[in-house]
Amino acid sequence: xxxxxxxxxxxxxxxxxxxxxxxxxxxxxxxxxxxxxxxxxxxxxxxxxxxxxxxxxxxxxxxxxxxxxxxxxxxxxxxxxxxxxxxxxxxxxxxxxxxxxxxxxxxxxxxxxxxxxxxxxxxxxxxxxxxxxxxxxxxxxxxxxxxxxxxxxxxxxxxxxxxxxxxxxxxxxxxxxxxxxxxxxxxxxxxxxxxxxxxxxxxxxxxxxxxxxxxxxxxxxxxxxxxxxxxxxxxxxxxxxxxxxxxxxxxxxxxxxxxxxxxxxxxxxxxxxxxxxxxxxxxxxxxxxxxxxxxxxxx
Amino acid sequence: xxxxxxxxxxxxxxxxxxxxxxxxxxxxxxxxxxxxxxxxxxxxxxxxxxxxxxxxxxxxxxxxxxxxxxxxxxxxxxxxxxxxxxxxxxxxxxxxxxxxxxxxxxxxxxxxxxxxxxxxxxxxxxxxxxxxxxxxxxxxxxxxxxxxxxxxxxxxxxxxxxxxxxxxxxxxxxxxxxxxxxxxxxxxxxxxxxxxxxxxxxxxxxxxxxxxxxxxxxxxxxxxxxxxxxxxxxxxxxxxxxxxxxxxxxxxxxxxxxxxxxxxxxxxxxxxxxxxxxxxxxxxxxxxxxxxxxxxxxxxxxxxxxxxxxxxxxxxxxxxxxxxxxxxxxxxxxxxxxxxxx
Numbered sequence: 001x002x003x004x005x006x007x008x009x010x011x012x013x014x015x016x017x018x019x020x021x022x023x024x025x026x027x028x029x030x031x032x033x034x035x036x037x038x039x040x041x042x043x044x045x046x047x048x049x050x051x052x053x054x055x056x057x058x059x060x061x062x063x064x065x066x067x068x069x070x071x072x073x074x075x076x077x078x079x080x081x082x083x084x085x086x087x088x089x090x091x092x093x094x095x096x097x098x099x100x101x102x103x104x105x106x107x108x109x110x111x112x113x114x115x116x117x118x119x120x121x122x123x124x125x126x127x128x129x130x131x132x133x134x135x136x137x138x139x140x141x142x143x144x145x146x147x148x149x150x151x152x153x154x155x156x157x158x159x160x161x162x163x164x165x166x167x168x169x170x171x172x173x174x175x176x177x178x179x180x181x182x183x184x185x186x187x188x189x190x191x192x193x194x195x196x197x198x199x200x201x202x203x204x205x206x207x208x209x210x211x212x213x214x215x216x217x218x219x220x221x222x223x224x225x226x227x228x229x230x231x232x233x234x235x236x237x238x239x240x241x242x243x244x245x246x247x248x249x250x251x252x253x254x255x256x257x258x259x260x261x262x263x264x265x266x267x268x269x270x271x272x273x274x275x276x277x278x279x280x281x282x283x284x285x286x287x288x289x290x291x292x293x294x295x296x297x298x299x
Numbered sequence: 300x301x302x303x304x305x306x307x308x309x310x311x312x313x314x315x316x317x318x319x320x321x322x323x324x325x326x327x328x329x330x331x332x333x334x335x336x337x338x339x340x341x342x343x344x345x346x347x348x349x350x351x352x353x354x355x356x357x358x359x360x361x362x363x364x365x366x367x368x369x370x371x372x373x374x375x376x377x378x379x380x381x382x383x384x385x386x387x388x389x390x391x392x393x394x395x396x397x398x399x400x401x402x403x404x405x406x407x408x409x410x411x412x413x414x415x416x417x418x419x420x421x422x423x424x425x426x427x428x429x430x431x432x433x434x435x436x437x438x439x440x441x442x443x444x445x446x447x448x449x450x451x452x453x454x455x456x457x458x459x460x461x462x463x464x465x466x467x468x469x470x471x472x473x474x475x476x477x478x479x480x481x482x483x484x485x486x487x488x489x490x491x492x493x494x495x496x497x498x499x500x501x502x503x504x505x506x507x508x509x510x511x512x513x514x515x516x517x518x519x520x521x522x523x524x525x526x527x528x529x530x531x532x533x534x535x536x537x538x539x540x541x542x543x544x545x546x547x548x549x550x551x552x553x554x555x556x557x558x559x560x561x562x563x564x565x566x567x568x569x570x571x572x573x574x575x576x577x578x579x580x581x582x583x584x585x586x587x588x589x590x591x592x593x594x595x596x597x598x599x600x601x602x603x604x605x606x607x608x609x610x611x612x613x614x615x616x617x618x619x620x621x622x623x624x625x626x627x628x629x630x631x632x633x634x635x636x637x638x639x640x641x
Contacts, residue, residue, distance in 0.1 A: 129375060193416040194426075196372055201430035201481060202403035211429065215420035 037291035041284035114174025122182030140176035185217035226289030318345035334594035353536035407482035424462030472503035
């Protein structure tokens with residue numbers, strides 16, 4: 001029996017897979033609201049970064065330490081001291097700005113360390129697979145299984161109080177966290193046809209990782225690092241508050257809250273002012289991270 | 300009756316002295332926690348230089364797994380036995396490192412899904428250049444020129460401009476052309492097209508197939524088509540292998556196969572195709588039952604439970620794949636006779 005070949009065809013199979021990467025599908029939130037979700041926290045964070053890092057260079061901000069003991073606990077909006085002075089006469093605004101520097105530096109450093117070390121470990125482990133992946137991920141799970149603050153306190157206590165030590169202590173969290181995210185992303189991407197195709201055309205593993213895997217997991221890692229940064233800032237504040245962080249008299253939001261809480265009934269602003277800055281920063285980082293995540297369609 | 304394995308590779312017996320690709324008694328087993336899945340159960344075939352061979356079969360018949368075995372890209376859970384020889388070199392048991400050089404330069408593959416076969420974050424030209432740079436000793440400028448030339452070869456309009464575009468700026472058919480350009484970047488001797496046109500609409504499908512045929516003429520590349528589409532195989536392949544449940548059940552030159560089907564499974568596949576002379580709103584004949592569980596190797600013919608021409612001996616012993624007429628192979632105890640299937 002013969003079949004005329006030209007009569008035999010199949011229907012095309014529609015590709016129902018959702019696009020991934022920065023052009024994901026929109027959610028239910030209207031467009032303008034989604035851009036506000038990014039623009040507002042982005043602008044607040046940009047302003048905070050500007051005032052913490054650049055403003056003191058171009059404007060004669062009072063020194064954060066060594067203020068005049070003759071003018072202690074000035075109220076808010078005092079001339080020359082917009083947020084008043086603390087119990088030893090240091091300018092609160094200036095301490096907020098210099099303390100903010102610490103917070104942002106620690107947050108950025110911890111995220112970068114986590115991204116570079118943890119991200120590479122997770123990606124390499126998942127790409128390599130087998131026992132290497134199993135062993136590495138179990139080791140990292142051990143770190144993640146510890147209650148975060150307890151482990152950080154133990155490490156910070158062991159290393160002694162200083163900004164660098166705070167960074168290393170907090171990195172013990174960001175490294176395994178980033179490793180897990182990078183591993184999950186790698187597992188998702190590893191068997192994508194374009195990665196297999198690159199392997200088939202003879203690319204080396206390093207080429208594949210840095211040209212194909214990293215650019216495709218980048219949005220996910222970036223949003224994750226923003227959320228991580230907000231957590232880092234809070235943990236760093238907690239460390240300072242508990243006296244394992246930035247040693248006074250150097251300024252940090254955490255140690256400002258710690259020293260202010262003894263006088264909270266008399267001068268509530270000593271606690272409220274740094275707390276507000278801490279809160280606003282953490283919220284902005286979270287909202288920005290979520291907004292970018294929604295926009296880029298990453299999980 | 301002789302055992303199936305002793306019959307060896309069909310094509311290597313019948314054809315010229317040096318096949319390009321020679322697969323003999325290939326077996327692929329996936330070990331899972333519950334069972335071992337025998338995805339490919341001892342298949343043999345060979346591809347001559349410049350030949351077009353189609354492997355057809357339904358989902359799960361082992362056609363894609365066979366192609367993946369040839370490329371050496373099976374998942375880690377797979378165990379491969381048998382032999383895959385490319386230009387006489389044995390590939391089974393080679394390390395990933397050793398295979399890297401063999402791929403691309405000798406064998407390349409075009410995938411089913413053009414949406415996901417290109418990296419969405421890289422310009423298409425860069426992706427082609429990457430394939431060139433990983434094998435040929437050329438500098439970036441030469442790679443760029445060669446990439447543009449390849450884009451022109453796969454008939455993309457304005458290749459110099461396309462070089463700088465991203466995959467999302469291209470249509471499905473254009474992307475598949477880019478995939479073909481990447482596959483041909485290093486001048487492979489064998490191109491495997493795994494359902495390469497399945498995701499495209501019918502007109503684009505024909506354009507892509509015509510392009511592949513033209514390029515094959517120009518470059519002399521052998522083409523191994525993996526498809527579930529009998530029509531495609533009938534129109535473009537010189538020889539067709541029909542797979543069912545991990546085994547080859549029929550192999551013949553295309554014209555002879557479609558003129559005169561012997562294996563009841565192939566016939567059932569052909570009957571299930573809608574045809575223009577069929578009355579509208581008439582139910583299409585379907586193959587009753589389901590494909591067998593590949594975790595269990597049945598004692599008889601694996602198609603026996605669904606076969607319209609089944610007899611008692613089919614359930615007792617599996618028929619071997621044997622050459623019954625020159626160039627015609629089938630695995631069936633009770634094949635349809637010439638010219639009169641039903």
